[in-house]
Structures are given as structure tokens and as C-alpha cells.
Amino acid sequence: MFKTLFENVQQQTPLVHCITNYVTVNDVANVLLAAGGSPIMADAPEEVADITSICTALNLNIGTLNSRAVESMLLAGRQANALSHPVVLDPVGAGASPFRTEATFRLLEEIAFTVIKGNISEMKTIHSGSGTTKGVDADISDAVTEETLEATVMFAKRLADRNDAVVAITGAIDIVADRDKAYIIRNGHPQMAKVSGTGCMLSAVIAAYCGANPEQLLDATAAAICLMGVSGELAYERMISNAAGTSSYRSYIIDEISKMSAETLEGGAKIESR
């Protein structure tokens, strides 16, 4: 199901405007290039609307938020909405502080997002206006497991309906849903949690995939998640065979994305629909 989605990215080289945190921004830029897109980072209120206008998609990530960035996100988001560009929200750490939570609510209120991607804790914060977040990782008690899977799929569909967006809940098992349909994805490797920024990279790749496939937003989001997951699996094998560690693993993940073929992606994806 991914061949055309993948090839559209390679052929169109979608330019993705990222307003993102300074922790993982370099990985985000490099993963976009590796995936077949092109990055442009710009966060000054004076230029974000202009920059968004020359791009194909917008990626908003609140990882190291500040008040100026919120203003810029609103300006860029409104412009992207006006131009019907896909807009992705990665509400990193929503729930960890009132500042992040309120900024997230304000963004959701003023901007129509195409995809909202977060861990279960962040997504619960979005849903309920409450919740706890331990750093940027999901609360263990809130992890998506086989037992809680069915309920989480229902939750994802409801959240998608309420926000009129594709919802991606990431964790050991990933769930992607719109109001009608959900995918369950079992790619990736636990070691990815030892690398800072795999989540931020994923949001950016989702933006590239949606930018190049605007008519298939749910499938494009699922393809991006499978791409990250399959690459994480291949990179893990290389890490082990090289007796390497987590920093090399980080590089290998991006390497595998840059080397990916439609066939490897298709063959490696562990995806089912509900």
C-alpha cells in the first residue's frame, strides 16, 4: 500500500517548514533530506508566513517552547491553513507544564491541524485538558499494550473526530486513526527510546509524506510511521553487528531512511487496520 506514497515523496521533494525545538532540530533537518524531502527552519514572526507560503507542509513541535515561538506558530499555522497546506502538531511534553498545555490548547483552537502526533500521555492531555507527562516519555501506566489496545483505538478515533485530524498515538504499538478507520503498527525497536528525537523526526517525516500525498492523509501518516519503524529495526541490526551504541544507532536510523526502497518499506511494514 506504500509504493505510490513513497515514490511521491521521492519525486516531489516536499519542502517542509519546521518550527521545532533546538534539541533535535539538526536530526529533523537531516531526516527530512534522508526521507526525500527538504527542510527549512524559520521561527521569526517577521518571516514565518512568508516561509510557509513557499513550502508544501508545516511542522509545529513545541519541544522547547517560548512565547515568541507560540506567536510564530500561530502566524505560520494560519497561513498554512489559508493555503491548505498540511499542518502537523507534535505537542512534546503537553501536560508537563501549564505553559505547554495552554499553548497546545491555543494552537488547537486557532489552527486546523492535519495530523496530531504524540504519545498517549500527550494525547490524553489534548483530549481532557488534564494529564501528567513525565518528561517527554509516556507514563508507564498509560502505555499502549495489547490489553488496552482496543480502547486506545476507540480513543484515537474519537480524538480524530473531535479535532477533524489524523491522530497518531506513538509507543511500543503505534495507532493511527481518522474518525472512521485506524491502523495498528508494530514496527520499531525499544532501543529507539534511548535516542533523543526519534519522535521529532517522525513528525517531520509525516509532514513530508502528507505534503506529497495530500489526498491520502491517513495512509501517508501510516507510511511515515512504518518508515521510521522499519528503519529503526534495520538500524538496530547494524548497531548490534557493529557492537555500537546509542549514538551510532541514531545515525544508523537516519542512514536506513536514506537507503530505504519502496520494496523494503512495503515488506517490512507490520500494519493492520481496524
Place this chain on the structure above:
Amino acid sequence: MFKTLFENVQQQTPLVHCITNYVTVNDVANVLLAAGGSPIMADAPEEVADITSICTALNLNIGTLNSRAVESMLLAGRQANALSHPVVLDPVGAGASPFRTEATFRLLEEIAFTVIKGNISEMKTIHSGSGTTKGVDADISDAVTEETLEATVMFAKRLADRNDAVVAITGAIDIVADRDKAYIIRNGHPQMAKVSGTGCMLSAVIAAYCGANPEQLLDATAAAICLMGVSGELAYERMISNAAGTSSYRSYIIDEISKMSAETLEGGAKIESR
């Protein structure tokens, strides 16, 4: 002496709030994960006290300081003090500009630090209110050598006494001291100076070790320094055998930290007490 200290970090996964420079922040995040901790970066005045409250330790690094960050450091530092969280100061480039020096003095005046870590030039600035700093490297004339070692140990103990903190003076030979006791550490490799950020990584790892070992702050700081040093030695061997260069070396250092065992750390540490 490091086994329990090491295991406490692995088992507790201390969450470290970092307000740090944007040059090496990604390495800081990844080294914390590699060492067994967890990073959260947040520097907006609106949220730093909230973020610190959910963490175990606070790491303040003035590498790319600005006036807003100073304000945030003060807010976070006061909150960490109120909650008795360990607080680490890395006064990068103190002495290089009046702005950095004055910010350092203000931080020292208003916040009780648990550990202060810097090169000899930065530490002299802290001590005397004067001093020169060539970039972020110690002045050669101020290097800690076998000849100046005894005097530097005395200096470290005095500085520790005056600031009621553990003092870590890093260089070819590292010295860690509280008012009563000092360790001399001869791990690491000169090649580490060709990698940007090894000092910033170290401060963050010290914060993680102090967070997980709040009753043994001197030993926890020494353990973190040995961890960085032993990893730097192992990574150097791998760099040479791969005919690699300084960028791979950077990755290998973090790799070795992620692969470290208590036994390797214990066996590799070159530490003596004075």
C-alpha cells in the same frame, strides 16, 4: 567504589532538567539517555519552575547565554533549591566577556549549587572575579599539570568550602573536591578536546549521578567524570581501529557510555584521593 552509584542511575532513570546552550544540546540529551538518565530541556521563564519540579536534578550551562536564559536559570535554580534538587553549574566561558562573568556571579549569589564544574580558567574567574578565558578552552598557562597539581587541589578545596559545593576542575588531569576531600582523576584522552561538547555532556551526566545519589555528591561527581573519561579512552581505541576521525569519535564516546557496565567503569577508573 562506583558500582552502587552506577546502578542507582540505571535503576532510577533520573530526569534532568537542562537549561543549556544550543550548540551541544543534542549531545547533552543523548548522553543523558546513554548514561541511564532522561533529559528534559525547557528554558522559557513561563515554565522552568514547573519543569524543574517534576525532575530530579537541574543542569545550568551558560554556553550561549542570553538575558532571558539568565532569568530562567534563576527561576529554575530557586525552585530546585526549594525542593532540594541537586543543581549543577557549568560556567562555560566565564571570564570571556563581562556579560558571562556577571551572569555567573549572579547565579552563584542567588542559587546554592551542588556542583560547580569548569576548566581552571573558568574556576579562577569564579574564585577571583577576574581571569581570562580563551574561548571555551583553558589557558595553556593555567593548565593543571603534575607540578601545579598540589596547589590546584588546595585551590579546589578552598573554592568548594567558599561555595559550599562540590568543585570539579577539568583538564588533562581532573580534580574533584569538597572542602575536606579531593579526588584526582587521570582518565580521558587529549583527542576529546577536538570534540565540541564533551564538557557540556559531563555536566549533564554529573547532574544525573547526583540526582540518583543525593547522599554521595562528591563520589557521584567523581563517578560521572570517570564514566566520561573511560568512555573517551575506549572510544579512542575504536576510532583508531576504524581509521575514523573526530566526528565518529564524538559518536563513539556516547556509544561507550551507553554500553558501559559497572565493572568496566570500576576497572577503568584511574582515581586517587588526597
Place this chain on the structure above:
Amino acid sequence: MFKTLFENVQQQTPLVHCITNYVTVNDVANVLLAAGGSPIMADAPEEVADITSICTALNLNIGTLNSRAVESMLLAGRQANALSHPVVLDPVGAGASPFRTEATFRLLEEIAFTVIKGNISEMKTIHSGSGTTKGVDADISDAVTEETLEATVMFAKRLADRNDAVVAITGAIDIVADRDKAYIIRNGHPQMAKVSGTGCMLSAVIAAYCGANPEQLLDATAAAICLMGVSGELAYERMISNAAGTSSYRSYIIDEISKMSAETLEGGAKIESR
């Protein structure tokens, strides 16, 4: 022609003050160390003039510009001019938004640059006050090819004359010129375009080379470009033989810079003068 230029950098370890974007800043720091220089990043208006004063060269890169950074660039630039330090401008994305274009014009008006380095689209923006920029890559229609080479050399010399600076136009073929003389450089590899920041790294290395060779600015700039290009070629061979991808390639480029000898640089340079 490069032996002395190369050795001057190794022996003098030029300290380069960088006010640069947060996307590629870590690579910029590490490439400066790899090339034999030393980085210091500082962008607060309160300290930039002080920091520049203790440095050998200044590198201004507008990749993630904001209004505070423009102010800091002006303060640092004036101080560098007053001290006769080389100042390099990398007008990343000039033409992509009025904000960047106007900031570029203002910098050019108020600061005397030693070297201006950009792709053909950015350089045309500088020349004409108009132009289009697709992200940070040159417009394909504006690419420097064998057919357009002679005209571009003329353009570079005119631009150099008008700005009283060395002008470096980068692309598949690189052109470096002052008002009288131009070099054409055919090093590098197309794969370098899949790595974020090779252009930013280059500006910083140019600043280091000009800082250590202030009497030979045109040749120093050419040497820096050849250094990046030859390293990119060697790194590409290593990437292929390791079956690696673009993230490893990024590391390998910096690795090769750190391993470079004057002989390898001299032997690998594909340079001709016009």
C-alpha cells in the same frame, strides 16, 4: 598552493566567533575543531562585541534569523571591522523572505565583509535586490553549469568588486573570485546536498582559513572550499564501502577534515584559475 595556508590554520588554531543558526551549529563547532580552528558561539547583544574582540575571525550566518540576532550581528560586525578581523557572511535563504533579504541588505550596508559565500540564488539576491530561493538550495534554473560558467565567473568578479570582498558561489561547480581573479573548483560530491549544513560548515572553515591567512584571502577561501570538497569525496568512498547512509556520511565528512594532510588536500584539489 595550499600547503602554507593549511599549516597556518593548524599552527595558529584561529578562534572563530560564530553567530549562526541553531540547525547546524553543532556541526559548525565540530568542523572548526576538525579543521584546526576553535569555535566560540555567542549571540547576545550584551556580549558579542567582547567575544569578537578575543577572536581571530567572525562568521555570520542568517539560517535561522531573528531580530535580536540581526542586532547582534551588526554589533559584532562593527567590532570585527574596527579590529580588522576577517568577517564572513553566509546569507542562507536570502530571497526566501523579505525579512531575510532586508536583513542581508542591512548587513551588507553596515559591515565590510571579507568573504560572501552563497549559492547562485542567494548571490543573485545580493546582487539585484530581487530573486527567488527555494529553501536553502539553489534554483535549478540558476545552477552553475559548464554552459553558464563563463558568465558566472564574470558575475562573481563584478559582485566582488562591488562589495570589495571575496565572493564564493557554491554549487556543483564552485567559483571564488575577487575583482581581478577567479578560481573554478570542481571538488565535492552531489551526495553532500543530502546532508544539512555542509554550506554552514564551509562558511565557518572559510572564516578559520581567512583568520589564519589574512594576507591571502582569495587563496584562503579557495583552500577552505577545496578542503570541504576533497573531504566530501573521501567521505563518499567510505560511505559506499560501509554501505552507510546520509547521517554516517555527515560524520565521515567531518572525520576526513580532521584527518586531512596538506598533501592530500593539495593532491585532491581540482582547481583552475580564470
